[in-house]
Amino acid sequence: MLRVTSLGLFALVIGLASLFALLNERLLRLPLTIGILLFSLFAAGGLLLAEALLPWSGAGQARAVLAQVDLPHTLLDGGLAFLLFAGAQTVDVRALWGRRYSVLALAVLGTFLAVLLFALGIWVVFSLLGFSVSFPWCVVLGAILAPTDPVSVVGMLRRLGLPGPIQALFAGESLLNDGVGVVIFTVALSVAIEGGSAHATRLAEAFLWEVGGGLLVGLLGGGLAVLGLRAVQDQHVELLISLTLASGVYSVAAVWGMSGPIAVVAAGLIFGAPVAQAALTPHGRVDLAGFWSHVDEVLNALLFVIIGFQLLSLSFSLPVMLAACLALPLAVLVRGASVFLATLPLYVLRQERFGVLAVLTGGGLRGGISLALALSLPSGPERELLLFVSYSVVVFTILVQGMTIKPLVQKFYPVGQTGREKG
Numbered sequence: 001m002l003r004v005t006s007l008g009l010f011a012l013v014i015g016l017a018s019l020f021a022l023l024n025e026r027l028l029r030l031p032l033t034i035g036i037l038l039f040s041l042f043a044a045g046g047l048l049l050a051e052a053l054l055p056w057s058g059a060g061q062a063r064a065v066l067a068q069v070d071l072p073h074t075l076l077d078g079g080l081a082f083l084l085f086a087g088a089q090t091v092d093v094r095a096l097w098g099r100r101y102s103v104l105a106l107a108v109l110g111t112f113l114a115v116l117l118f119a120l121g122i123w124v125v126f127s128l129l130g131f132s133v134s135f136p137w138c139v140v141l142g143a144i145l146a147p148t149d150p151v152s153v154v155g156m157l158r159r160l161g162l163p164g165p166i167q168a169l170f171a172g173e174s175l176l177n178d179g180v181g182v183v184i185f186t187v188a189l190s191v192a193i194e195g196g197s198a199h200a201t202r203l204a205e206a207f208l209w210e211v212g213g214g215l216l217v218g219l220l221g222g223g224l225a226v227l228g229l230r231a232v233q234d235q236h237v238e239l240l241i242s243l244t245l246a247s248g249v250y251s252v253a254a255v256w257g258m259s260g261p262i263a264v265v266a267a268g269l270i271f272g273a274p275v276a277q278a279a280l281t282p283h284g285r286v287d288l289a290g291f292w293s294h295v296d297e298v299l300n301a302l303l304f305v306i307i308g309f310q311l312l313s314l315s316f317s318l319p320v321m322l323a324a325c326l327a328l329p330l331a332v333l334v335r336g337a338s339v340f341l342a343t344l345p346l347y348v349l350r351q352e353r354f355g356v357l358a359v360l361t362g363g364g365l366r367g368g369i370s371l372a373l374a375l376s377l378p379s380g381p382e383r384e385l386l387l388f389v390s391y392s393v394v395v396f397t398i399l400v401q402g403m404t405i406k407p408l409v410q411k412f413y414p415v416g417q418t419g420r421e422k423g
Helices: 006-028 032-053 058-069 071-088 093-098 100-128 135-145 150-160 164-194 200-230 235-255 260-272 274-279 282-313 318-350 354-362 368-375 383-412
Strands: none
Touching (some): 058 071, 100 135, 100 318, 135 164, 135 383, 164 260, 282 368, 282 383, 318 383
16 A cells, blocks of 8 residues: 655645646636635546546555545644634634624524434435435434534635624634534434434533533633733744644643634634734734734645545445435525524524525535544444535535625625625
């Protein structure tokens, strides 16, 4: 089997990202991550076609390299900490606090509703197609696909020019609901493997420990970082503090069985808040903003190359492909229903316009977190089906919804009205 060093893996993936970014810039001019994903899919598809038609093992060698990359470990135990931290510190904390009830409703209630509604719908789809998949495994699939991906969403928000409060609502939900989704995934997977029914107390305990504990670790870490920033006047030390904060709170939370994503989001929000920014030196404020922006762009590019080549890990069959095709509209409908039901009381009370719900639904992209959870599923009769459906929904939302969200935003928030909330 082809073995590549860690540095070699990085060089290979960053080289492909650079090549695909160049091709996108010259040929397609799509948003960077979408263009990279599209060319990655073309390349992976070419390898599969060559494997089917020619006596060549290129696709097999690529699969061996993918196995070494190990997306669940690389993302969930590494890169996600820096991606979430980079996204969280760009959020307007004041605007987020102004929408705190909507954010919590979407991130908690909306995620639970999305899991349940998708599980019910896909259970019916699987039954009609003759797949013997128990309802707990459908809940696992719902938990995989319920969270919107902060990596995709936060980067997209920077380009759209939405009103500040809507950006905060959008980003706040996407940054928080992945932690909720991972908690539900963990509990549902345990129930699906061990059998039996889910207990409300068990889910509540897991939720409080992982989400509540992660939030506490992030807030404490962010507070210590602010104290450290006030004690130094060197931008290089400030950069080291930010790196320590991002990696430290994520790691500490993981060691204690808490939500690392929630911890690093909380820490990132504190680091981006006015109290922390005021403690930075002028040069440090500029350098840190540039550094984390570049980290975000580079890691995004790497991630979307890996997502595209995960096409090689799928098993294709007509019934599975049909199930995936039916899951695509179901995922969009469930997203819209969960957003509407979760925010219905606030929608009525605040008389929000329909545009908010439409944009939240259309911007409900899934990404690396969903795919990493799907790839972490244990071997079994359900794995290939759930992985294929998950991958199809992830790619569909990134490509189709990612490319249509801009005209959708412009329809409800035309240029010239994006600096304020209409109505």
